[in-house]
Amino acid sequence: MWSKLKVDGIKNNKTFLDIGIKIKEYKNISELIFLCPFKLDSDDIQDLSGKLQNKKNVDLIFNNNCGLWTSDRYWIISNDTSNNLKEDLLIFSFYQSVDDVIRIEEVVKGKSSKLVINFSLFKKYIESLSCNDENQCINRLKNVNDVYLRFRIASHQLNKSIFSNLEPMNKYFQSGFTSIQILDFKMNSKRSIDDRILAKAVGNDENFASFDKIHFLLMEPSNNNVIFMSENNTTCRNLEEGKWDNYLDCTGVGDTLVYHWKKSVVKNSSCQENNKPIQEFDLLVKINYSKTNRKIILRYIVYGFLVGIVGSYVTQWARKLIDYLLNLIFK
Structure with missing residues (x-):
């Protein structure tokens, strides 16, 4: 999660979510369905597989010195596992030569969407490539069983879905104040999913994905105060x-702290609970940050002028009305 990313030449700070998923034995999977609790358009999704053709980006993402084999239509990453074993990862590109490898469907109108990734079509495409040549890279392609996909969600609906903002009631009387942002991230949380969607998933023989390891990284400006609530x-x-300039397609990214949460299966643990695959992941974070700019000072002037007109004994209802009008004016 890149939160309030400061970039040279861009007035408004960026916030978006990059998702990387490693899938073992991908040939056994028909579809991967990524359900979002907000409306998702094709413009909101950016395939990041092309960024993994650059070895510097690969090494940064996997935090390791990785091998990289590239071709015109596919590329393979070789990475060291925690058990000091080599693993080959075939990079899944959303824009294959096969139509309908990915599609976006609206589940509940205006409220939720799903990104459907068709592994059956992807598998057929890879099989067709494997039969074309007998060179070393093609032979390696035949033996790759694991796949890695990476994409970005950049949507204002994302912010509304997982972020909530709290600001002091007297913010218009201050040229600067501390605002609070709550990050509430949930993955595979069944109690947060509509019962109709769950029932439909059962009817379609869809299963919740389980995980061996989950990493969540929050990139936050260093002058903000991050408080862990979970x-x-x-x-x-x-x-x-x-x-990260090449990966982010921008320059001037700095003064950023990376907070890293990790949850993983502890194999051969004496505690049976630790041996089970991870079914869901929840994270609640409180972020305190300062806000000050000319708009706030101008709001203060306008607010004082309106209060002077209404009178010194301004009711709570009148204050709310003034706040509403100011938000419309200075949105």
């Missing part, structure tokens, strides 16, 4: 300045 298995570091 799991404390967290590390923090500075974002490598300048190294």
